Amino acid sequence: MRKQIGVTKYWLSQTIGLLALTLFVCCYLIVTPSFAQTKVPLLFGENRNEKGELNPIPERFTSIFAAIEKDHNIQFSLQIYPWNRAVKIASTEGGLIFGLSLTPERAEIFRFSEPVVYQYLWLVTRADQQFPFNTIEDLKGKTIGVVRGSKYGGEFDRLKNVLFKTDDDIDAYGPRLKKLQNRRIDAMIFASPLTNHKEVEALIKTIKIPQENETDLSAHQVTRFSVLPIPVLKDGIRFALLKGKNDKLISDIDRTLSKLSKLNAKQKGRKRDQ
Structure with a gap:
C-alpha cells in the first residue's frame, strides 16, 4: 500500500512538473516576441479612381512584396504619396521607391533593381x-x-x-x-x-x-x-534607391526576383507540357 502511495506521489509530482513547464513555455511564447523584422519604408505612388478614392495596390505587386519580406525577414512600411512627391522624397531623402522607370538621368543617382514586371x-x-x-x-x-x-x-x-x-x-x-x-x-x-x-x-x-x-x-x-x-x-517597373544608401537591400531584392522568375518559368513549362 505504501509502495502504491509512493508511486502515485511520484507520478503526481511528475505530472505537476510537466504542467508547470508547459505553462511556463506557453507564457514565454505569448510574452516573448518572435525575432523582430526590420521595417523598411517603401515609397509608392498613389492611384485614385474617378471619385478621388485610393485604389488598392494590385495583387501582382503585393505578392512580390510579401515574397521579398519573407526571404529577407523585413517588413515593408508603405508610404503612399502623389507620384511626383514620392520621386522627390526618394531623390532627396533616399527612401526605397517602387515603380520607378530606368532613365539615363535617374541611373546617375539611383541603383535600380532588375525589372519586377513590365x-x-x-x-x-x-x-x-x-x-x-x-x-x-x-x-x-x-x-x-x-x-x-x-x-x-x-x-x-x-x-x-x-x-x-x-x-x-x-x-x-x-x-x-x-x-x-x-x-x-x-x-x-x-x-x-x-x-x-x-x-x-x-x-x-x-x-x-x-x-x-x-x-x-x-x-x-x-x-x-x-x-x-x-x-x-515596354517599361520595366523596378525598385530603386539612391546609390550608396543600402546596396545590400537592392541585391537582396534582386535575389528574390531571380528566384521568382525561375519558379514562374518552371510553371509555364509545366503548363506547356500538359
Whole structure:
C-alpha cells in the first residue's frame, strides 16, 4: 500500500512538473516576441479612381512584396504619396521607391533593381480621331495626356514639348479620358501589363468617366475609345534607391526576383507540357 502511495506521489509530482513547464513555455511564447523584422519604408505612388478614392495596390505587386519580406525577414512600411512627391522624397531623402522607370538621368543617382514586371505604355485616342503611330516622330504636333511627374523613356521625354505637347494630370484615368472625350488632347498614355491592344480597349470600356450633367452623360455614351496597335514603350517597373544608401537591400531584392522568375518559368513549362 505504501509502495502504491509512493508511486502515485511520484507520478503526481511528475505530472505537476510537466504542467508547470508547459505553462511556463506557453507564457514565454505569448510574452516573448518572435525575432523582430526590420521595417523598411517603401515609397509608392498613389492611384485614385474617378471619385478621388485610393485604389488598392494590385495583387501582382503585393505578392512580390510579401515574397521579398519573407526571404529577407523585413517588413515593408508603405508610404503612399502623389507620384511626383514620392520621386522627390526618394531623390532627396533616399527612401526605397517602387515603380520607378530606368532613365539615363535617374541611373546617375539611383541603383535600380532588375525589372519586377513590365508595363506597356499604350496610346489611347477617340475612335474617330485615330492616327498612324510607329515611332515618336508620328506624335508631331499632337497633345498627349500624361501623368504629372512620370517618365516615359528617353526619346519620349526628350521630345515632349518640342516635337509634341504634353498635358500633365493626376494619376487617374477617368479625368484624362474626359479630356480625350472633350477633344482637349489628341491621345493619352495608358500603362498596362496587357500585351494586346484590343484587351486594353476592353479594359478602358470599364473605366467610369466623371460626368457633371446629363449632357456629359449622353456624350460619354456615344464616345468610343481606341488603343493604337503599337505601344510607345515596354517599361520595366523596378525598385530603386539612391546609390550608396543600402546596396545590400537592392541585391537582396534582386535575389528574390531571380528566384521568382525561375519558379514562374518552371510553371509555364509545366503548363506547356500538359
